[in-house]
Amino acid sequence: MTIHVRQAIGPEETRTYDTARLREQFLIEELFSPGQVRMTYSHLDRTIVGGAVPDGAPLELPTPKPVGCPNFCDRREIGVFCIAGSGSLALDGERIGLAAGDCLYVPKGTGSVVFEGGDAQFYFVSTPAHRSYPMRKIRRDEAIRHDLGEVAEANIRTLRQYIHPDVTGSCQLVMGMTTIASGSTWNTMPCHVHDRRSEVYFYFNLAKATRVFHFMGEPSETRHIVVADRQAVLSPGWSIHCGSGTGPYSFIWSMAGDNQDFTDMDFVEMEDLR
Ligand SMILES: O=C(O)C(=O)C[C@H](O)C(=O)CO
Numbered sequence: 639m640t641i642h643v644r645q646a647i648g649p650e651e652t653r654t655y656d657t658a659r660l661r662e663q664f665l666i667e668e669l670f671s672p673g674q675v676r677m678t679y680s681h682l683d684r685t686i687v688g689g690a691v692p693d694g695a696p697l698e699l700p701t702p703k704p705v706g707c708p709n710f711c712d713r714r715e716i717g718v719f720c721i722a723g724s725g726s727l728a729l730d731g732e733r734i735g736l737a738a739g740d741c742l743y744v745p746k747g748t749g750s751v752v753f754e755g756g757d758a759q760f761y762f763v764s765t766p767a768h769r770s771y772p773m774r775k776i777r778r779d780e781a782i783r784h785d786l787g788e789v790a791e792a793n794i795r796t797l798r799q800y801i802h803p804d805v806t807g808s809c810q811l812v813m814g815m816t817t818i819a820s821g822s823t824w825n826t827m828p829c830h831v832h833d834r835r836s837e838v839y840f841y842f843n844l845a846k847a848t849r850v851f852h853f854m855g856e857p858s859e860t861r862h863i864v865v866a867d868r869q870a871v872l873s874p875g876w877s878i879h880c881g882s883g884t885g886p887y888s889f890i891w892s893m894a895g896d897n898q899d900f901t902d903m904d905f906v907e908m909e910d911l912r
Pocket residue numbers: 795797815816825826827837879891900903
């Protein structure tokens with residue numbers, strides 16, 4: 639098991655960063671390793687971002703020191719996506735099968751969490767929770783689907799809300815997946831901020847040579863991070879978050895903070911971007 643801790647960084651400090659520092663603070667490069675759970679604990683809403691690759695043997699989710707409780711879910715909830723292959727999660731011994739594109743909401747109070755599967759790869763995000771909602775598996779066709787964008791703006795995409803108040807209860811975690819249509823490049827453009835919530839963008843299904851140029855920063859001080867397959871970007875509430883890919887890609891977004899209102903966004907006017 640590996641866990642790295644990232645402190646919350648403000649806009650003034652971020653303005654002074656060079657490329658290496660920006661990547662060190664906001665990009666999570668290595669999430670998947672056979673037989674391992676890898677995690678990053680971010681002080682942005684105390685979000686834990688992780689990857690688990692059971693590689694044929696049961697892989698228990700450990701409880702790292704920053705969690706501060708005997709069990710991982712004593713005061714936390716988790717959203718888990720199977721991003722490749724198929725496998726299962728055993729929650730206190732109850733096995734739930736997951737195929738690529740399925741999501742599992744793991745409630746506060748769950749004791750043991752075990753990842754299983756020969757070829758399965760799991761991406762997960764966990765945030766603090768104050769009460770227990772029912773465990774729920776959400777298949778791709780059970781998520782709320784939104785078809786967004788315009789051909790002329792190269793931003794045609796399908797956004798699916800999986801962990802969302804209209805699908806399943808959760809304390810603060812809101813989570814889903816967006817897939818960019820063939821021929822489009824942009825996600826989340828026109829862009830927005832929402833200082834009430836922080837967000838994590840996990841990019842995947844990129845070909846080896848494809849890169850997403852992820853834009854972040856204050857609207858008046860934008861920066862970019864070049865992102866490869868299966869890498870995640872931490873997005874503070876004050877930062878824009880959008881990207882343009884050199885080839886096809888999808889991403890799993892997750893949010894936590896003061897509300898679960900997906901539509902609560904402050905859109906940025908194009909003329910205000912620098
Ligand atoms: O393609 C999009 O637009 C998104 O996926 C938007 C994210 O879900 C988001 O930023 C929600 O606040």
